[in-house]
Amino acid sequence: MSESHPSLPRAGTPPLLSLVDVTKVYPPRLHALRQVDLTLRGGEIVTLLGANGAGKSTLAKILTGAETPTSGTLRWDGRDLQIPSPAAAKRLGIGIVFQELNLLPNLTAAENVVLGNSPGSMLGPFSATAAERVYKRYSALVPDAPDPDTVLRPLSVGQRQKVAIIRALAHQPRLLIIDEGTSSWNLTERHEFQEVLKRLAHQCRLAVLYITHFIDDAINVGDRVVVLRDGAKVYEGETGARISHAEIIRAISGELPVTQPAPSTSRPREPSASQGHAVPVLAVEDLATRSIGPLRFTVSAGECVGFYGYPDCGATETLEAIAGLIPHRGTVRWNNMRLKQNATHRLRHGVVLCSGDRSRQAISSWPLYLNVGLPRLFKRSMLLPVPRREFVRTAEVLVRRFGVKGDVWTRLAALSGGNQQKVIVGSALGLDRPLLILGDDLTRGIDAVARSEIHRIMKTTLGEDVAVIVWSTDPGEITELCSRVYVFAQGYIVSELAGTEITSDSLEYLARTRAGQSAAA
């Protein structure tokens, strides 16, 4: 079918880890993995692609001892064994960076990195300098890593991901699993890190399982690409061989014909139509918090406005201020009404924040239908009983419309990250009109198929009564969805683009140069 590639550590290298026939079932009836075989070798990077709920994260959890397979065997260094706990995985030398980071926000970057891996003895005094030494040794491998004594709490997701990767490297793993661990980085950072990873893998005989949604990244960094669909391995190919995007997309999506995302021609409406005589429904004046502004901007009815910038550019704070979640100066007018500084009040008037940070947006121990009901609870008097039946009906509609894998009774934690995100976005979209949706890095960690589904639904929702602000670090998302863009840097709006001015290149250029300028000033 294809020719082999001479430089790759293939058949000759004994596998470090093989999975044979691994199946995982979540009760009552969610088949997360179906008889998956996978081989990982030292010095080789395998990238794993798949739609939401295809089983990528489950596979990672099994390899790190967070979950045990329902059936099937794991072979490590030629021996059959089980990985009963994360501690066992760590002893074997398996390191992981999860999509949902498990770092302690109250500690510094260096403390997080040495946690459970302290340079001294367990009963000895904690040495901050030793911790910093360890941190610096490994942070040199990661582009623009935060300083060792930075407390994590105020850091962006992207910065935290760097700390998580440094921590995994500091454990000197033999197998490193990166589960969407770089999804919030910009393109340059991702490429830079991927080069580092390639070098590390080949020099230290490190086996890497790199789980991602970005097909380009998968091909760029991986020696081998594996695709899961519905829990089964449906594709495996070497990147040295001729590998086509279309083939991988077909494998990810099944029979579904999927158009590649991000052609800028599919913009919802031409700027002239939305800008010329449209009435602004959202008017923000002199909006300022401790770290942003003052900002002034408007959004018209039926318009989808983009916020673009690097992580920490202030766009997230702006959205949270509009949603009333953090105190701010200045005024926010929505449909000619000045909104009070109160999240519940703003939500009742249709100002909804959807965040890509799922731990903030949903209660993972609750079933799906109660999560759908959560933002709907306070639409009626609080002494009335909970309308569970209505929530179940709403959730059933949502599950069908978005193709969520799982039924309304499934605990949210049992769904894959992407499916959770569909539930979160979907439950906001179905709320009352008029509606202002504030999308905060909405499609972080979501695969191309689900992402275009969410984009499609957001576009169809746009109408006379609905306005959307989308903040994204992905220029592709902005060019596809938005007819007007505010570029953010250092807490200010540094530029406004409309219509054909919006291209990935112009966005990237403005964000980078303006960020540099403000930093210098």
Added chain:
Amino acid sequence: MTGLRILREAGEFLERHGQKLAVPGVLLLFVAYMGISSPVFLQGSNLINIASTISPITIVAMGMALLLISGNFDLSVGGVGALGVVAGSLIINHAGTLAGVMALLVTGLLCGVINGFIVTIVGVNSLVATLGTGYIWSGLAYVLAGSSPITLSTNDLPNMITYAPGGIQVSVIIALAVIAIAFWYSRTIAGHSLYAVGANREAARLAGVPVTLVSFIPFILTGLFAAIASIVTIAFIGGGVPETGTDWPLQAIAAAVVGGISITGGEGSIFAAVVGMALIGVVQNGLVLLGINSNLQTVALGIVIILAVAADVRFRQRFSDAALKRAGESRFPTLVAPRQQPTRITPAGGAGAEAPAQGQAAHRVGDSN
């Protein structure tokens, strides 16, 4: 057919709710054991005795349960009890029973409002805040009482509370009413949001739940319920001593936790707290009936609390494991889609090494179907 359906539905009910049945099971076992070993235990008069003995703590535990679900504590219920019985008795003696009862309820409400204010608005951790206010209330009780206990000058209140229409004391009826109120509250939107706030405060806030208000209300209810409990206590002892209520906070928390309410919030139910309270009451009564040394009874109670919670933890674990196993045996074979054959473009060497395993896998799927 219908028999089978009933069986299957019973099975499904067990699967959904089975993990909540450990503590009720322990309670039933203990009741059965006591029923066999002591002829007195299952007599109506003894059961009513148990119910009336635990009624004050049950009332307190209802408020505590709502608070725990929202992720907070109230250690000041004992202080409210002490202040309540002392001030209540004094006011009853000086201004009459009705005025005393009203004043007491207002005091409880006020204490709750102060706790709620310090915790939800000022932002002090509830454990610390209510530890402090608890000292203040019970200190005030000592100040008011002076050195001597206060004895009621009229017997109106004791007569009213211990009046037993149809053999059931008014104190028990009051406890049942409080249980009903707490149960109703837990089923409202406000009560449901307690679970949201307890499980993930930030998510609740983002979803527009008025977190401050929602966490404030259980403090008021707990203060009010502690005041009601002190009314019952005044009636039981015919007056007030400032030592009252010292063990209320921990007993109420014990009842809630034994019943299965999570100490970290977000989980549990009013029903669970009632079952936990009943277990503690039955054990205390049973140990007396069995003639166990009264000093050892406290030790035994501690052991029972730990055993009940341990049983609950293990049972839940076992239950989810069992469910996992059953699902693994594909009880729902129609939902197992046949495995897709991988599209392979690996070179001959790699494919050769892995191909046999693939083949076996495909056969196994075929066999099981």
